[in-house]
Amino acid sequence: MISLLVDYWRFIIGCISYLTHWFGVKCPSEARIEGKVVIITGSNRTLGKETALELARRGAGKIVLACRDLEAAKLVAQEIQSETGNLNIVPMYCDLSSFRLIKQFVDDFISTNDRLDILINNAGISNGSTQRKATIDGYEEHIQINHLGPLYLINLLKPLLIKSSISCPSRIIFVTSSAHRCMLRFNIDNLNSTSFYHPSICYCKSKLAAELISTHLAPKLIEKNVTINTLCPGGVYTDLFTRYPTVDRYSSILCPILQSLLRTPKMGSQTIVYCAVEPSLDSVTGKHFMDCRQTLASSLARDKNLAEKTYQLSINLIKKSVNQF
Template identity: 30%
Template sequence: MPLLGFLNPLDNVHKFDPDKDVPDLAGKVIIVTGGNSGCGKETVLQLAKHNPGCIYLAARSPAKYDDAMKDISAAAPNANVRFLKMDLSSLASVKQAADQVIADSDRVDILVNNAGIMAHPHGLSKDGFEIQFATNHMGHALFTRLLLPLMRRTASQPGSDVRIVNVSSAAAHLMTTGPGIYFEKLKTPMEAHNPGVIYGQSKLANVLHASELAKRYPDILSTSVHPGRVETNLTNVMFDANGINGRFQRVFDSLAGALTVQQGALTQIWAATWKRTEVKNGAYYVPVGKENPGSKRSRDVELAKKLWEWTETELAAKGY
């Protein structure tokens, strides 16, 4: 065990095992963003084993989908896993993806907002938002909003169990000073701020978004999760830059260790499938399925409301 392994714990309080504990998913329509690699791919792979009606694997290109399907098809050869083209940094691409789902499906049961970028170099999205906030929050917020009518219709059907899982990060806890969300800077590259802090801001938004979804749409079970520090390609940009964030992460990994992808995906799979009566709407969970109070900022109901209203206003201004 790593010297400081307690800093990246895997406390499987429910003894959750996807092979044994994920129920039959017959007829369910599932969407996983960023399903082509890392925890997203593992989530698709594990859910595909349990007879879903359809899983949409959202990725930016057919090549990424094809590569992921090599392992997914080997694990679940009969699963219906469809490619959904989506670039979360582009609102137009998000709208096209949502339109495809709505045209093809009469229900959506599980939405796992998994995709994201981490400590990315400063920049703006095509729509003029800070690039990490655009990808990690704005894209998912629009995608979720566009699918909500279909998800709510699904939730109104007898025996339904509709869920939204926002994959956040413990980096959300970095936002302990300042406003938490720098609303006045979200349409700038935020070059005066460390990319790691900007990442934390976007991950805080994921938690706040889930809690506000739970409040506004209680018929849908909405949660946010921290997967743990997981060995995926999410940190590649940070390591390649070899700046202070990358060096810190290497030291942390050497002392605390990193979870495998199989371990890192457990909490989001748990949140998507565990007994509904034992999952709290609006809650934040850490590995594996363990409720955590999060930070003071993540529990700020006024900040969650402000983020929701700001997001809605900005999306409307862009024509969505």
Template identity: 30%
Template sequence: MKNVIITGANSGLGFETAKKIAANKEYRIILACRNMGKAQAAKEDIIAATGNENVEVQIIDTSSFESVHNFAKNIIDSGIRIDVLINNAGISPMRGTGLTADGFDIVFETNYLGHFLLTQLLLPVMNADCRIINITSDMHNPPYGLTWPGVEKIAYGDVDTRSRYAYSKLCMIYFTHALVNHFEKTDKTFVANSFNPGFMADTNFSQGSGKAREQMVKLTAPDRYSTLAQSSIALAEVATSPALADVTDQYFDRSTNTIRSSALSYNQHNAIELWNDSLKFCHLL
């Protein structure tokens, strides 16, 4: 049986992707969620919809190093080997402000740094053909543009509010590039890719956006629009399709098609800076 871990899997993209993967009973799904009650309800819904009873719930809050360490320890102690890790959990700046208990901007740690730590801790229990998928966003390249201010400014929230989410998603792409570079140096055979689900009005993440904003995005930025059904089908394929088993260091855009991400996202110096500082932040050096 193959084991899939999805963070933030009790609703939205994570939930729908978990349900689609669980339809194949070859897979055990581990819903890695912050809220146990919502996670249990999601588990029951997935089992009822798919008939696959190999669905488990584990608590994780990616805005907390302690929670990430506890989750990783539970996975390692269980003796399972991981075949797919989908780093999906995230919050928007409207839903989170200030610093975490670890001292970092809550959007930065929830969306990126917690997943960086989680991935590093789980590398020893990944199967040789494991797929790591980092959920990013086309907002890593926002209409107003981004420049790189340095890791520390992003990590501690010393950037304008509207850019905090954009930087966290840019970091997920840098993380993907750095992971692949790390694997090549260590002879690891894992693959890592970034996945952009697009703007999906039918998710909890986008609640409050309203129909007016949905229509505006459809009309003015169709290249950013998607639906939960479309993106979850594509993400499940990226996670499990044999045809994509060897594809690595790519940016999937709301589908199983790959495109170029922003020019800024290919800056190797920034990716290396982020990798090295993240190791320090997570006390892994």
């Protein structure tokens, strides 16, 4: 009971920070990442794009824009190259809604790269659909794109992350959300939302699942000199909001209001950049960040038993659709 009250209080405080840009912060670290190879999923717009832009300024050896919209990614790559002078910006096709296409992306990446220092799982959806939508693999969209897809990507790239961690720990960064705190209970048997579906609950559930994966993997990966941390970028105005019917219907009224209340993508990217570059985080793993500071994820997200069950169930779901894991 006490833990629930604490989570409620943290959720209220988080909402205040989440819903106003006045709490926005600037990444306090001036560190550079000369020569490091970075993958950022969903980097053709908003948070991912701003993160790629800043990491390019900080000397990244290569930044792979792993995106479903390859043409948009090509334009963003040109924009970043022009603005920063860093020519090592590579757009690649990656669709987290298909395990086959995730494997294809990893095969293509490994064929031309012998190292990976930082993996930023940024891509995600919140589709707002009142009807449950399934991916080509048969899983509810939120849970595959926000959780199962990134987990599969981590496992396929894990050997390369470990190989690259000899001199300095490799990093996995998971962009989640304070929305994971909305889940006060977690029915793991309905992970795929087959018995009950609501878009907002599915979104929150997928973000909690990502937090639980970090909790489970952190102690195992650190043994291989790889860290994994999660973060909430705060309330950021992105096109995700227009996916909700009410917002879309009254966009001329609601969008300007949301833009005035929420953070810009540049503000939201600051904690992602911090987690990617800050030297003092070299050995920090299994933690949650917001506003460039370490904070506690919800008590559910830190439940090790639940984390192990979620991981094992997620692995089994993926194995039903793929031959290699």
